[in-house]
Amino acid sequence: MAEKLDVYRHYSCEDDYADLDMGAACERLAHALACKTVYTTPKDTDFSEFERLQAHLKQSFPRIMAAGTFELVGHSVLITVPGTEPALDAVQLIAHQDVVPVVPGTEDQWEHDAFAGHIDDEWVWGRGALDIKDMLMAELEATEYLLARGEKPRRTIYLAFGEDEEVTSKGATALAAEMARRGMRSAFLVDEGTTTMFDGAAYGAPGAVVSDICLSQKGYLNLRLTARGQGGHSSNPFGGTSLERLCRAVALLAENKPAPTLTPLVAGTFKELAPQISEEPFASLVADVDANAREIADAAAQVRELYPFVCTTVAVDQVIGSSAAANVMPGDVSAVVNFRLLPGVHAMDVQHEVADLLAGLGIEVTIDHSTPAGRMDTVEGAGYAELKEALEHFHPGVTWVPSFVCGGTDSVRYEDVCGSIMRVCPFRPAPEEEARGVHGVNERISRRTYAQGIRVLIRLLERTAFSELF
Numbered sequence: 001m002a003e004k005l006d007v008y009r010h011y012s013c014e015d016d017y018a019d020l021d022m023g024a025a026c027e028r029l030a031h032a033l034a035c036k037t038v039y040t041t042p043k044d045t046d047f048s049e050f051e052r053l054q055a056h057l058k059q060s061f062p063r064i065m066a067a068g069t070f071e072l073v074g075h076s077v078l079i080t081v082p083g084t085e086p087a088l089d090a091v092q093l094i095a096h097q098d099v100v101p102v103v104p105g106t107e108d109q110w111e112h113d114a115f116a117g118h119i120d121d122e123w124v125w126g127r128g129a130l131d132i133k134d135m136l137m138a139e140l141e142a143t144e145y146l147l148a149r150g151e152k153p154r155r156t157i158y159l160a161f162g163e164d165e166e167v168t169s170k171g172a173t174a175l176a177a178e179m180a181r182r183g184m185r186s187a188f189l190v191d192e193g194t195t196t197m198f199d200g201a202a203y204g205a206p207g208a209v210v211s212d213i214c215l216s217q218k219g220y221l222n223l224r225l226t227a228r229g230q231g232g233h234s235s236n237p238f239g240g241t242s243l244e245r246l247c248r249a250v251a252l253l254a255e256n257k258p259a260p261t262l263t264p265l266v267a268g269t270f271k272e273l274a275p276q277i278s279e280e281p282f283a284s285l286v287a288d289v290d291a292n293a294r295e296i297a298d299a300a301a302q303v304r305e306l307y308p309f310v311c312t313t314v315a316v317d318q319v320i321g322s323s324a325a326a327n328v329m330p331g332d333v334s335a336v337v338n339f340r341l342l343p344g345v346h347a348m349d350v351q352h353e354v355a356d357l358l359a360g361l362g363i364e365v366t367i368d369h370s371t372p373a374g375r376m377d378t379v380e381g382a383g384y385a386e387l388k389e390a391l392e393h394f395h396p397g398v399t400w401v402p403s404f405v406c407g408g409t410d411s412v413r414y415e416d417v418c419g420s421i422m423r424v425c426p427f428r429p430a431p432e433e434e435a436r437g438v439h440g441v442n443e444r445i446s447r448r449t450y451a452q453g454i455r456v457l458i459r460l461l462e463r464t465a466f467s468e469l470f
Contacts, residue, residue, distance in 0.1 A: 010197060014452065090187065096161060098166050109442070145454075188381065215378065226246075272402070337354075
């Protein structure tokens with residue numbers, strides 16, 4: 001059994017910024033977690049909780065409020081801290097205000113009420129502690145800290161906090177559109193992304209401690225497969241029932257999933273890890289990642305942890321419309337198939353490919369919902385070197401690799417107003433803590449983890465927004 005990863009072995013320089021008042025910062029985070037900012041629909045959401053959070057932000061960060069502007073776009077927040085050289089592209093930090101609800105029936109499993117804003121000597125508890133009010137508050141804490149030292153940013157700083165990332169991201173879409181309308185542009189953007197360190201065994205590098213800086217994200221596509229039927233008595237199912245045709249379609253789709261592909265980003269992961277990869281088949285293949293891209297992708301597709309990084313995944317999640325009685329043929333039936341699209345794969349192309357595959361079965365193929373995959377930025381992009389250096393400074397012994405997020409974030413909405421987009425949370429909890437806490441029961445963040453993440457953001461801002469060298 002692999003040794004349990006102790007993330008604190010990879011914490012360093014915790015005395016940096018010794019005048020940072022982490023007790024007060026944790027109290028401010030706890031107050032933010034007490035705001036029940038659960039977004040459902042525009043009609044049913046209690047926006048008073050968002051107003052409560054926004055009032056807390058205004059009160060908690062007086063130097064930001066004095067130096068900059070606080071605006072609402074709908075219920076989303078846009079804060080602008082002007083730089084001394086406004087012609088330069090800005091630095092942008094984003095997060096989202098909304099959190100997921102507590103799953104009904106699990107309330108009694110929480111050690112502390114999810115929206116109590118409980119804090120003790122080790123933990124700050126509450127829904128949003130890991131997703132993602134920790135990042136929202138830390139971005140403000142880092143900016144406030146530097147302003148409190150009397151420093152003025154050379155580059156303008158934008159802080160953008162959407163209202164509904166967990167649902168539709170319409171808030172971030174509106175924020176990005178407003179920024180585009182005004183001609184606001186950022187050199188780079190940092191958003192939430194992966195948070196854990198992990199053992200590199202899946203890549204053939206056991207013992208290597210790895211974490212990633214994500215430069216893209218997978219797309220999201222729900223395809224609806226519909227088979228029309230007239231119903232009727234099942235004693236004469238001439239030509240097969242609609243459900244039979246739908247099942248044949250689903251089986252055919254399952255047998256013809258997209259082939260594994262090594263994107264440039266995951267190729268970069270293997271290149272960065274190559275000196276530490278000791279196990280086959282990857283040990284031989286990484287001698288020339290580009291030449292062996294197909295073989296690496298095929299091998300990675302056989303590893304559970306790597307499978308979503310080399311495949312556009314296909315999950316048949318819903319079947320709707322089957323008959324209520326065993327002797328009655330169904331009418332119209334449909335299946336909803338969820339695809340997570342590799343960067344570079346487009347929803348319309350997948351729809352056409354599926355329609356061609358199922359031609360002759362009498363199946364309609366329509367798009368229920370889609371979000372495009374992110375563009376693929378590069379390690380040469382603005383801010384990457386500075387972010388990687390800040391993470392390495394506070395987390396020695398970790399190999400930072402380029403990758404992409406398998407889920408979705410608000411950041412894809414800002415592609416038209418931002419030069420480089422990086423998705424990484426600067427907070428490094430233990431893997432089991434993240435697995436237990438994100439969207440789960442007893443979500444919490446340790447004071448130590450929260451403090452280290454704020455330090456990372458301070459160092460990043462020092463070397464970008466406040467630097468003469470960036």
